[in-house]
Amino acid sequence: MTERLAAVAALAQRFPALAAIALGLIAACAYPPLHLWPLGLAGIAGFVWLVFTAGSWKQALWRGWWFGWAHLTLANNWIATAFTHQAKMPEFLGWLAVPLLCIYLAIYPALAALAAHLLARKRPLWAFGLVLAGAWIVTEWLRGWVFTGYPWPPLGLMLLGGWDTPGLARALPVTGTYALSGLTLFIAASFLAVLAERRWVNAAGLALVVTGTMLAPSLHIAVTRSADAVEYTLVQPYIPQSEINDGSKFEEQFARLARLSAKGRDRSRLVLWPESGVPDYLEDGYPTRYYLQMTAGGDPKLARARIGTVIGPQSTLLTGVVNLNIGTNASGVPAAVSARNSVMALDGKGAIIGGYDKAHLVPYGEYLPMRTILQPLGLSRLVAGSIDYLPGPGARTLDLGPQGKAGVMICYEIVFSGHVADKANRPDYIFNPSNDGWFGTWGPPQHLAQARMRAIEEGLPVLRSTTTGISAVIDANGVIEQSIGMGKAAAIEGLIPPAKPPTLFSQWGHVLTLAWAGLFLILGLGLPRVLALARSRG
Template identity: 60%
Template structure:
């Protein structure tokens, strides 16, 4: 970013600046989204080579947002100090990227300020800014460095250095212990096995054995990943929709079996799938988390609201399907969106917020503010994401924990599973392509943060503040 900002400082004209921003964005988003190409190798409906075309095409679109930020900042530069103009415009463009056409906020630039697992770094200030404004701050630091190099003035360099140093040395402190016991399972079921009925029983047994209670009858929350159950758990669908070839052909018996497996005292949160049925025909599906007690009774559920375009549903299906396009997740039915963030009350095990997989990357959209949870459960199947996607996904989950002041528990099929406290510190994790479990107490929630109360209005307010500050600085220089 420092090099990009330096070029922007030396560029004249908003058109050249916008082109520079677009070129930067293409490189940035091609590298950051390279994992998408891997997802195409796990389906047979479309040639896998299309993945290597999908990545640059997506980058060409996403790069429009840095182009917009750079062009607008350069256009304002005569009246607003350029580093602050760039910070404000970048904040607005990232918010727009996370909202337009249902949004794609993957890899916000502010993630570069996130510290290692044992500390939040400069991202510790996200509760007072939000992720999009944190990105603006990262851009401001780069802009100050560029201004210092271009003008050979020491003040911008000193300010940038102080900000960076503050981030490096912000202490995380000792984390408090919680009171809710949990077991989190990562079964390491590979993507090529998840959708193959021949592996359903083995996958279920492996997951169940990993999560078995070590003390009979202990009260605990058991967490399985997305795709944790290989069939429908709700009864009442036409029988032809249940897998007759598996032990889950009868959903009532399947739930009882799960209840016996998890044992008394345990409540399970697991990924599953529900159907939308009309006139005795399935018209869509829901990617859900289902809560089951030891009797096999469903005590709560949540349906994913932010779906992955071309992954879980095919936009413009009526147009694209005749051309041979399909979605990456196998199946003829598109997934349908749920109503949005919800909190599941699990009694003595606390109030669970749920965000499934990709949903966790949407800043300001992960919590039911009217029913604030005690923690967020984020089940995911990151087997689609190759080696580069899971670390990015985990980093974005850490930003949500910091913003909202809530612990997040990530249970994934192949990694990286993690327990993240309300400061964004990773308390424990299981690496990629490993099977294992984590046991402990869920870290406590912090009091509602400023961001938890204001949401992305806070980030937009910071964008305005950046721009107004730049206006003041520019006028003082003019004197």
């Protein structure tokens, strides 16, 4: 066995770029929907060894880059599916877009590998792992906000447990997502270090601890809800992406929403509809030609009143909507000049009682960056329409009276650790409407998994309503209480799970992230010297 491993190691050193690519692909299999986390840890361990044995800073940099490029390309393969739902650009561009995007994203793992080589190349393997983990935390944090940020997927996502357990992600309240990624890397490096020294008992013990933590059940919040717990009806209407903008389907889509929402209209409850769920414009102030067939009279008040009759007089609705900003075109005719991806709160009479505009917009999905340069080259957004969406002001809490205080994160926004709740006005729960019809088979389960991480991190339940799946109610431990699978039209009912007290991360945010990075770096750089000094004096 040892001889075989030595042969594999020698081959990897002869072809380090191919080895890094293979290890990156192996590690990406740890993410949903495959969730082969032991294989993922093995891939990361191989990556640590490959960087540790690099002979120069250039080798370390390139080994980190190749690993990151392959790893993130496979993990983000769902992006290519979005190109099959638009007509302006060839579908094959999607399969080019993902590896091209990852040319940039791979810079961050490359920088982590470079930093570890420069700082810790002469230190023991376990100390090198600590330094690499600290550097990874910093670079993953940077990836989350530089150039608007793209943190999908964080490395620590692979250690989120199954639907009924948080796994090692139970540490999120005190680490945050990016520090959990560093911890994931250090665990893999620790396996590597004890195996390299043939300390089989230590390796078995570490494997037992990690496996036990991954499989251990959650310390559930009490099932009994308080007397003032909010009742909900969460709807997944199953609107395929091909029907989202099909005007002939709008009435049918609304009828489906109405049918699934009808049960419980005589009670006080919160009704939740997804992003892209309402096929009409509900704000006042649009020219008549902007109203769709759901409002036969061309009056938004009629549309809202119709919705009020669906949800019932004591209910409150949170639904995804598109709002237009009306100006004038070159001819002086009223026209839409921009749009907002929004959530609107309606009471049982159809009155607007609150709203939220999506703040973190998707490049190429909701706006075209550098439009004056890229549009003449034939590039366009991946969604219908030529006008760009404008961002809202950021996380805010909607006070819905008897339905509690709702935080709102629309679709992709839920992946941004530390930016999902208003710290000054903490909500009781987070509503995450989404349209996951774009994202194939890998995107929706990864999206759901990241929503679970936000629930654990913030100590808040998350309620996800999607057009096609996966919709779910997630408690503050990250456990999925109820769900609706992909490709189904259904509704689920219950009481919103209670929030936990504010977590350490919810209070300190990424100050805590950088503190963990500093701790890893200090331990990796300082402990070997302390131990050497202690041995010399002993």
